[in-house]
Amino acid sequence: MHPGPHTDTSDDHLMSAYAGGDAAAFEALYARHQAGLYRFVRRLLGGALSAQTDEVFQDTWLRVVNARASWQPQGASFRTWLFTLAHHRVIDVWRRSGREVSITTDDDDDAPWEPDAAEGVPWQQWPAPQGEDVAFWRRAGERLLACLEELPLPQRSAFLLHHDDELPLADVARALEVGFETAKTRLRYAMSKLRSCMGAYLAPLNGTEASR
């Protein structure tokens, strides 16, 4: 089960090798992308649908398997294609879930929402975290996941593909099957909302760089 011989091989070559019957090539592909794909699917599905992560994850790989004969490297990378497949599956699950998706229903939002700032102090001016505070970043991570839950799916996928999976914007557009400008707009909106939602967690670190 060790994909050793394929360590330096490109995804495209691995996929071609797998189409030719090399099972080890698939294992290498799987090992390379499984963590990112699993995380992507899970975050895209969100808390309410996270129970279906395994299903979507498996289904995505099965589609890779079934498409092996017809797959050809064209334009998009294998990784982009893989995430496109997963994105489609997630959309299916969202559709199936239908009304189960929670609707935001709080009413007292006449004014734009701001995170729980100290009274009178805009969140931008909150004290910044000191140094590499792992606990701080853990809380930031938790907060970010909660903020992501509130993004519409198209914006959530644009953000995750770009920030978590580090796809270039052109590939994000390809994966979402929208135009470049649309992908950019979605990402911009996502970022804007996340900034607002994350509040102090995005404040400057007073010169202390977050490493890692």
Next chain:
Amino acid sequence: MSGGPDLERDDIEHDRHLRQALRHAPDADAAPPAALRELILRQAQAKAREGRPAAAATPSVGQRLWDWIGRPRFAGALAGVMVIGFAGLLWRDRPPEEALPPRVAMQAPAAPAPVAEPAPVEQEMKAKTAPAGEAPAPAQAQAPRVEKPKPAAAAPHRAEEAQRRDAAADSRGIVAEETTLQMPGPTAAAPPAAAPAPLPAPAPPAAPRSPEAAADALAQRSRNESRERSVAGKMAAPAPVAAAPEAAAIASFAASGPAIAQLRQQIGGEAARWYWQRPGGPQHPFDNAVSRWLGRLESASHGRWQSLGNVRPAPGTELQLLRDGEVTQRLQLTDDALVWERRDVGETLRAPLDAATLASLRQALEAATP
């Protein structure tokens, strides 16, 4: 991500922080269960094993086999359709005087005709594929067992093309999702069903092969299990990640920005590029009447917007706004709310309104868009 240098610096800084937060999120180390990994790898290996001979043989033998199996199956139906169409055409060419007297009996000769001579005409017709498209109605009547009309239409297509079609259909799924929002179907039964349908379509080329069927069965089984798990999970743990007060606060952030006024401003600045349209109706250049109606929407909905996520709104009275020929905004008056789908942004908003306001807006819309 544009703006002055400061803004860009902020963007970069924020991006870095968001990435950092993502890396430390509680689910950052989430990994698929080992059993799932084993299952996927086992399936992949099984396919690889069968793929070896198949890869060499399939392009020629497999496709020919498919043609052999596929063609005759649909050729019969096609030929029947063509015979009916041909007979119909012959009959239609007769002068009305001839046709009129046996008006009642007319259907009788028409019906046996196609049945009587399918065999001879079948061969003639095989060469001519064009008429096939001309008689869609008989085609459906003639081929009730054609559970896959797609292959019927694309009988000569090869496995590769079928898969490509599938991939295209996959992508169409998203487009369909967006376009079907215009349709009145509440759960959008047709289009969402259409999206998953093409996906199993890679099966057609492989359908005759038993391992494919086995894999599908496996996938189906796992799906069912997951669904069960999902239901069980929901019943067991209703609350998502965020704590209630925080989630409530977060929930409303989506509502902070948009306003119909902004949309009106945007349209005002480039009015020539905008059109309005009622579902299924023709497009009209954006005009003052619609602009005034948007003004009414603005005053009725101000400060009430909530993010709807991706939830499909219930059907209702609707107006679409097109920019450069593309529907970018959909405004819908449902039973209890104004729903605004901002397609350019990929988000749907909802402003709950009382029945009287909605009725008046509905009336105003009818007046503004006769």
